[in-house]
Amino acid sequence: xxxxxxxxxxxxxxxxxxxxxxxxxxxxxxxxxxxxxxxxxxxxxxxxxxxxxxxxxxxxxxxxxxxxxxxxxxxxxxxxxxxxxxxxxxxxxxxxxxxxxxxxxxxxxxxxxxxxxxxxxxxxxxxxxxxxxxxxxxxxxxxxxxxxxxxxxxxxxxxxxxxxxxxxxxxxxxxxxxxxxxxxxxxxxxxxxxxxxxxxxxxxxxxxxxxxxxxxxxxxxxxxxxxxxxxxxxxxxxxxxxxxxxxxxxxxxxxxxxxxxxxxxxxxxxxxxxxxxxxxxxxxxxxxxxxxxxxxxxxxx
Amino acid sequence: xxxxxxxxxxxxxxxxxxxxxxxxxxxxxxxxxxxxxxxxxxxxxxxxxxxxxxxxxxxxxxxxxxxxxxxxxxxxxxxxxxxxxxxxxxxxxxxxxxxxxxxxxxxxxxxxxxxxxxxxxxxxxxxxxxxxxxxxxxxxxxxxxxxxxxxxxxxxxxxxxxxxxxxxxxxxxxxxxxxxxxxxxxxxxxxxxxxxxxxxxxxxxxxxxxxxxxxxxxxxxxxxxx
Ligand SMILES: Nc1ncnc2c1ncn2[C@@H]1O[C@H](COP(=O)(O)OP(=O)(O)OP(=O)(O)O)[C@@H](O)[C@H]1O
Ligand SMILES: [Mg+2]
Numbered sequence: 001x002x003x004x005x006x007x008x009x010x011x012x013x014x015x016x017x018x019x020x021x022x023x024x025x026x027x028x029x030x031x032x033x034x035x036x037x038x039x040x041x042x043x044x045x046x047x048x049x050x051x052x053x054x055x056x057x058x059x060x061x062x063x064x065x066x067x068x069x070x071x072x073x074x075x076x077x078x079x080x081x082x083x084x085x086x087x088x089x090x091x092x093x094x095x096x097x098x099x100x101x102x103x104x105x106x107x108x109x110x111x112x113x114x115x116x117x118x119x120x121x122x123x124x125x126x127x128x129x130x131x132x133x134x135x136x137x138x139x140x141x142x143x144x145x146x147x148x149x150x151x152x153x154x155x156x157x158x159x160x161x162x163x164x165x166x167x168x169x170x171x172x173x174x175x176x177x178x179x180x181x182x183x184x185x186x187x188x189x190x191x192x193x194x195x196x197x198x199x200x201x202x203x204x205x206x207x208x209x210x211x212x213x214x215x216x217x218x219x220x221x222x223x224x225x226x227x228x229x230x231x232x233x234x235x236x237x238x239x240x241x242x243x244x245x246x247x248x249x250x251x252x253x254x255x256x257x258x259x260x261x262x263x264x265x266x267x268x269x270x271x272x273x274x275x276x277x278x279x280x281x282x283x284x285x286x287x288x289x290x291x292x293x294x295x296x297x298x299x300x301x
Numbered sequence: 302x303x304x305x306x307x308x309x310x311x312x313x314x315x316x317x318x319x320x321x322x323x324x325x326x327x328x329x330x331x332x333x334x335x336x337x338x339x340x341x342x343x344x345x346x347x348x349x350x351x352x353x354x355x356x357x358x359x360x361x362x363x364x365x366x367x368x369x370x371x372x373x374x375x376x377x378x379x380x381x382x383x384x385x386x387x388x389x390x391x392x393x394x395x396x397x398x399x400x401x402x403x404x405x406x407x408x409x410x411x412x413x414x415x416x417x418x419x420x421x422x423x424x425x426x427x428x429x430x431x432x433x434x435x436x437x438x439x440x441x442x443x444x445x446x447x448x449x450x451x452x453x454x455x456x457x458x459x460x461x462x463x464x465x466x467x468x469x470x471x472x473x474x475x476x477x478x479x480x481x482x483x484x485x486x487x488x489x490x491x492x493x494x495x496x497x498x499x500x501x502x503x504x505x506x507x508x509x510x511x512x513x514x515x516x517x518x519x520x521x522x523x524x525x526x527x
Pocket of ligand 2: 342343463
């Protein structure tokens with residue numbers, strides 16, 4: 001207990017008497033957390049862009065005009081039983097017609113020729129969205145089965161198959177590349193911080209040796225470093241998360257102009273209690289670990 | 302009892318600091334180690350606190366082979382030996398008072414005793430008024446006396462002093478030597494490495510002479526001969 005109090009006392013004495021070392025250690029950790037936080041937000045943005053793109057894709061199944069609505073709804077129900085399906089929108093022949101008319105409201109020729117037809121020429125359809133874009137071929141082949149062949153007129157997946165598959169490839173490689181890039185940048189940030197902290201502790205190597213020679217135990221020497229590492233980590237993560245607020249407030253409206261479905265500021269605030277512990281973990285982990293590793297080297301006296 | 306059994310210290314193939322040294326120092330003895338610069342005096346003392354490890358041979362303190370002591374137990378050995386380093390080895394971020402107190406703190410002595418003993422020993426070395434200064438703000442001689450105070454404060458069985466008068470004027474130097482003699486009379490083993498011929502000659506105690514790492518003479522009431 002006495003020893004523990006002394007360790008705390010020594011730690012804080014060190015902290016206040018080496019104000020420049022303290023400032024630089026905290027600064028390095030803050031910057032690292034900041035970079036890692038930035039990577040976190042960038043990958044959140046990237047993920048959102050990809051999801052948004054993915055959401056633009058769907059496939060439509062057109063039914064033969066004589067198919068009854070209850071048959072179509074039955075198909076819809078069947079499809080909803082599939083794991084891959086996210087949602088299905090039913091467009092009846094009437095809805096299709098009125099949508100068509102709306103779209104061509106200013107084209108007299110089309111409207112007139114439409115009026116000349118006695119029956120509604122448009123088919124009813126189901127617009128199917130899959131959970132992931134690589135699941136469309138599975139859904140399409142399900143619909144291709146004999147069971148449906150009488151009532152289904154056309155599945156537009158087969159017109160767009162090449163495009164969808166290409167899209168899937170791009171998505172997959174974008175994700176892989178993004179992950180790799182994030183991992184690489186994160187490791188660089190951590191390594192740089194780690195090296196800097198090693199340098200700071202390097203300036204203390206002589207003191208560590210002296211302490212050993214006058215009879216201090218390893219824990220008595222390590223204690224203050226661990227304590228300071230912990231403390232710097234906490235301070236750095238608080239600073240970094242505070243600094244993110246004005247930056248994201250500034251970036252948020254500009255980003256929303258490009259990506260309307262995503263608000264980075266509310267993402268940050270909404271997930272704060274998940275994000276802050278990550279920052280805290282990085283900061284304190286970095287502080288304590290680099291302390292332990294560096295000191296180990298100088299305790300060999 | 303301290304016993305060096307055929308000890309050699311080879312820093313590198315070309316530098317042999319101690320060569321095949323066998324030596325016994327009894328408890329409560331006052332023993333000086335002399336020899337020209339580079340003779341291996343400091344190395345001998347460093348071996349004693351395991352700052353350096355012998356290349357061959359063994360060193361016993363109270364019948365314990367100090368090479369067998371694990372790193373974890375080493376602090377206990379060092380707390381029993383008060384070392385005054387030739388280069389002082391004061392902690393630059395601690396005041397003179399804190400430097401001395403540190404030797405007690407590491408041993409888990411309670412705060413009141415740390416406070417009292419530190420104050421007392423600072424008075425003994427004549428630096429009671431310099432306690433709040435940092436090593437950078439002390440003269441060479443003052444640093445030396447703080448280093449001595451740190452070695453004394455925990456009342457060790459053995460005091461090992463490497464040139465403790467090196468930076469002092471004759472008057473202050475003699476003060477330190479008289480202090481060491483007094484501590485020795487109270488029952489502490491004292492091992493003193495020095496160049497100072499005048500001190501050695503008037504001490505009339507055991508003198509061990511080293512030359513190029515070899516023991517060349519060991520006399521009960523020795524003189525400084527070169
Ligand atoms: N860490 C070291 N690495 C390599 N050589 C060393 C080391 N320390 C000392 N030596 C060498 O060992 C020899 C003995 O050095 P030591 O410091 O024991 O001498 P000394 O008798 O204390 O000298 P002085 O009177 O100048 O203090 C010297 O030749 C020195 O260069
Ligand atoms: Mg020396």
